[in-house]
Amino acid sequence: MNFETLQQIKKEQLSKIALRFNKPCNLYEKEICICFDTGCQSTNSAKLFEEFANQLKINNLTSKIALSKVGCFGFCSLGSIVVIYPQGYFYTKVKAEDAAEIVQQSIINDSLVERLLYTKEDLTKAKIQTEIDFYKKQKHIARKNSQFIDAENIKDYIALDGYMALYKALTTYQPKDIVDIIKTSGLRGRGGAGFSTGTKWEFAYNNESDEKFVICNADEGDPGAFMDRSILEGDPHSVLEAMAIEGYAIGAKKGFIYVRAEYPLATKRLEIAINQAKENNLLGDNIFGTDFCFDIELRLGAGAFVCGEETALINSVEGKRGEPRLRPPYPAEKGVYGKPTVVNNVETLAIVAQIILNGAEWFLRYGTKNSPGTKVFALTGKIKNTGLIETEMGTTLRELIYDLGGGIPDGKKLKAIQMGGPSGGCLTANDLDIKIDYESLKEHNAMMGSGGVIVMDEDTCMVDIAKFFIEFSCDESCGKCTPCRIGNKRILEILNKITGGKATMGDLDTLKELCIFVKENSLCGLGQSSPNPILSSLNNFYDEYIEHIVNKRCPAKVCKDLVTYVIKENCVGCSACFRVCPVDAISKAENNKYVIDQQKCIRCGKCFATCRFNAIARQ
Amino acid sequence: MENNCNNFNENSDAFLDEIIDKFNANQLTRIEVLQEIQNKLGYVPKDAVIKVADNSNVPLAEFYGILTFYSQFKMEKPARFKIEICMGTACYVKGAQQIYDYIRGYAEDKNKDNETLYTIDSSRCLGCCGIAPVMKINDKIYGNLTLDKVKNILQEMK
Numbered sequence: 001m002n003f004e005t006l007q008q009i010k011k012e013q014l015s016k017i018a019l020r021f022n023k024p025c026n027l028y029e030k031e032i033c034i035c036f037d038t039g040c041q042s043t044n045s046a047k048l049f050e051e052f053a054n055q056l057k058i059n060n061l062t063s064k065i066a067l068s069k070v071g072c073f074g075f076c077s078l079g080s081i082v083v084i085y086p087q088g089y090f091y092t093k094v095k096a097e098d099a100a101e102i103v104q105q106s107i108i109n110d111s112l113v114e115r116l117l118y119t120k121e122d123l124t125k126a127k128i129q130t131e132i133d134f135y136k137k138q139k140h141i142a143r144k145n146s147q148f149i150d151a152e153n154i155k156d157y158i159a160l161d162g163y164m165a166l167y168k169a170l171t172t173y174q175p176k177d178i179v180d181i182i183k184t185s186g187l188r189g190r191g192g193a194g195f196s197t198g199t200k201w202e203f204a205y206n207n208e209s210d211e212k213f214v215i216c217n218a219d220e221g222d223p224g225a226f227m228d229r230s231i232l233e234g235d236p237h238s239v240l241e242a243m244a245i246e247g248y249a250i251g252a253k254k255g256f257i258y259v260r261a262e263y264p265l266a267t268k269r270l271e272i273a274i275n276q277a278k279e280n281n282l283l284g285d286n287i288f289g290t291d292f293c294f295d296i297e298l299r300l301g302a303g304a305f306v307c308g309e310e311t312a313l314i315n316s317v318e319g320k321r322g323e324p325r326l327r328p329p330y331p332a333e334k335g336v337y338g339k340p341t342v343v344n345n346v347e348t349l350a351i352v353a354q355i356i357l358n359g360a361e362w363f364l365r366y367g368t369k370n371s372p373g374t375k376v377f378a379l380t381g382k383i384k385n386t387g388l389i390e391t392e393m394g395t396t397l398r399e400l401i402y403d404l405g406g407g408i409p410d411g412k413k414l415k416a417i418q419m420g421g422p423s424g425g426c427l428t429a430n431d432l433d434i435k436i437d438y439e440s441l442k443e444h445n446a447m448m449g450s451g452g453v454i455v456m457d458e459d460t461c462m463v464d465i466a467k468f469f470i471e472f473s474c475d476e477s478c479g480k481c482t483p484c485r486i487g488n489k490r491i492l493e494i495l496n497k498i499t500g501g502k503a504t505m506g507d508l509d510t511l512k513e514l515c516i517f518v519k520e521n522s523l524c525g526l527g528q529s530s531p532n533p534i535l536s537s538l539n540n541f542y543d544e545y546i547e548h549i550v551n552k553r554c555p556a557k558v559c560k561d562l563v564t565y566v567i568k569e570n571c572v573g574c575s576a577c578f579r580v581c582p583v584d585a586i587s588k589a590e591n592n593k594y595v596i597d598q599q600k601c602i603r604c605g606k607c608f609a610t611c612r613f614n615a616i617a618r619q
Numbered sequence: 620m621e622n623n624c625n626n627f628n629e630n631s632d633a634f635l636d637e638i639i640d641k642f643n644a645n646q647l648t649r650i651e652v653l654q655e656i657q658n659k660l661g662y663v664p665k666d667a668v669i670k671v672a673d674n675s676n677v678p679l680a681e682f683y684g685i686l687t688f689y690s691q692f693k694m695e696k697p698a699r700f701k702i703e704i705c706m707g708t709a710c711y712v713k714g715a716q717q718i719y720d721y722i723r724g725y726a727e728d729k730n731k732d733n734e735t736l737y738t739i740d741s742s743r744c745l746g747c748c749g750i751a752p753v754m755k756i757n758d759k760i761y762g763n764l765t766l767d768k769v770k771n772i773l774q775e776m777k
Contacts, residue, residue, distance in 0.1 A: 262744070300650075
């Protein structure tokens with residue numbers, strides 16, 4: 001591959017996909033693009049694709065209309081998403097049965113299928129993507145390509161300036177220049193801690209060694225975050241290109257991508273991408289005719305959250321148990337096989353090529369002073385619009401939750417916003433005006449983490465959520481150091497006492513003490529941060545803990561042992577509850593109404609879910 | 620939705636020799652050896668690991684340590700339907716526990732009269748939080764679950 005060929009491919013492919021950017025196209029009149037991300041595939045977008053192909057054939061349109069697979073649009077709750085170019089008609093929740101109508105209305109004719117358009121807050125319909133509030137305040141850098149390209153076709157990526165940054169890096173810059181550009185851009189690791197990417201590269205650059213390694217950390221274990229999966233599935237080449245640039249900068253010839261086992265589609269797309277890049281000599285020996293050689297190998301995880309920690313990940317890449325190593329020495333000094341290694345997160349890498357193309361100054365224009373650029377957030381939980389949102393750093397939580405996320409559904413009240421997963425903390429409605437960047441979140445005892453934002457409403461019990469996270473950490477603790485292995489277990493026991501109504505106020509002091517101890521004495525990031533969800537909920541929802549301990553009540557009515565079910569006066573005696581009770585705790589009283597024997601009741605809630613007359617109270 | 624798992628037979632399975640050769644030639648890491656066995660058989664049988672350990676320089680204990688460390692590895696033959704219910708935070712907040720309890724109960728009932736038809740696992744996060752709650756049956760993902768939807772899906776599985 002040389003520059004001329006790259007330009008040639010770009011030109012040819014751009015003419016094929018011009019409709020996606022509302023530019024004239026000689027080959028096709030219209031184009032149907034279907035999202036092929038895991039989320040949309042679960043709503044059967046593969047069948048939808050076949051049906052569209054079939055409809056085009058029936059109507060004899062195959063030569064005039066293009067039918068393509070593209071990456072994630074980010075609005076996962078609306079899958080499957082179909083867009084008709086050049087108009088950009090944005091169809092949501094499309095099923096295979098709808099294909100015929102769309103072809104008839106929007107392909108053969110120029111009209112819309114109204115019922116498949118997104119309904120806005122004011123009940124009008126949004127014709128195109130940019131009319132939807134969810135997209136209005138977004139700025140795409142890491143997710144720039146995903147919705148426009150087919151991840152399994154390298155030409156699509158090249159058409160959007162793919163591998164131009166690598167060419168520029170290899171032919172116009174010295175390795176040290178690249179390190180400096182990334183350092184000047186202020187790019188910080190998007191995986192959690194927010195360490196300066198350029199500084200990390202500089203350490204590895206300065207360490208002399210016959211061999212160095214680049215690792216892409218795609219072990220996205222933080223529950224509630226899925227931006228890395230979406231980037232890998234939608235735009236895998238952006239990660240490969242960045243790894244090659246990084247390899248050139250620090251002097252590495254080999255890279256590993258460590259993907260978690262739960263992401264089969266991302267793995268498949270990466271395999272395809274690596275093969276295509278090798279075929280085109282964009283990976284391999286003498287890339288672009290220079291002396292630079294770089295190769296990438298995939299390593300599959302096997303299901304261990306702790307492998308997201310860089311030293312544990314390095315052990316796992318080597319094929320060992322994923323137990324963390326002591327730091328220092330840091331990986332930039334001694335990483336894989338004892339050689340200098342840089343570990344970067346997927347989203348961080350997805351930004352690198354664009355910084356090289358557009359310059360550090362360009363990147364600094366976005367975001368805040370200390371946290372430049374954009375961040376992808378996975379907005380999930382009790383929120384109207386769930387999906388991936390990429391906004392500039394410094395966006396307030398209020399904008400994120402209400403303007404972009406559409407607020408809390410069913411008229412419920414916002415209770416907490418959990419950020420940073422099992423290592424992070426929760427924020428409350430009082431914190432809505434916090435500008436999201438690394439420092440501000442830390443000040444409020446939360447953290448950016450990988451960008452998972454889980455919204456909770458009044459039906460969520462914060463003690464139960466704290467318990468949920470500590471159960472997670474207990475399960476995922478590798479067992480190497482005692483504070484984490486045993487400390488978390490003891491924390492869980494105290495929380496079980498609290499949710500079981502058996503705790504005393506003294507337990508609360510022990511809990512706090514233990515949390516601080518585990519935090520201060522654990523070996524790696526997992527143990528050092530596992531008590532965070534508890535400390536932050538103790539801080540923000542202290543009253544809720546007191547309710548559980550003193551009044552033996554769970555205000556959100558979640559904790560089983562603190563909830564009682566009672567049949568009210570309006571029971572009609574239909575016997576539905578009597579029939580579903582698994583322990584025969586319900587019997588008929590003399591007045592033909594039913595009663596629950598509280599001694600026998602196991603509080604499974606089946607009667608409550610079954611009663612159609614709203615005659616059972618949960619207290 | 621049939622699972623790809625054959626019975627392990629030491630004599631007839633030439634694939635294991637291939638894996639051992641590759642491992643001894645440093646082309647596979649220890650984790651990859653176990654992954655290849657599991658991909659082929661659907662689980663990692665004890666006899667297979669013993670054979671690998673016997674024919675390489677790595678002690679059995681090392682392999683056993685890896686097998687038990689990573690949750691992906693199964694040492695028991697999986698049932699015909701492998702159901703993984705996602706218990707990530709997004710799914711949990713949206714009622715995954717209820718779905719998990721229901722499926723557990725359902726599978727226990729069915730497993731009684733028809734040997735082991737279902738294996739139930741909870742997953743840490745399937746990465747489909749946008750369509751929570753989510754479960755995976757064999758390789759297919761089902762999203763936006765409700766109890767009714769789960770009942771239908773389970774009934775359609777034969």
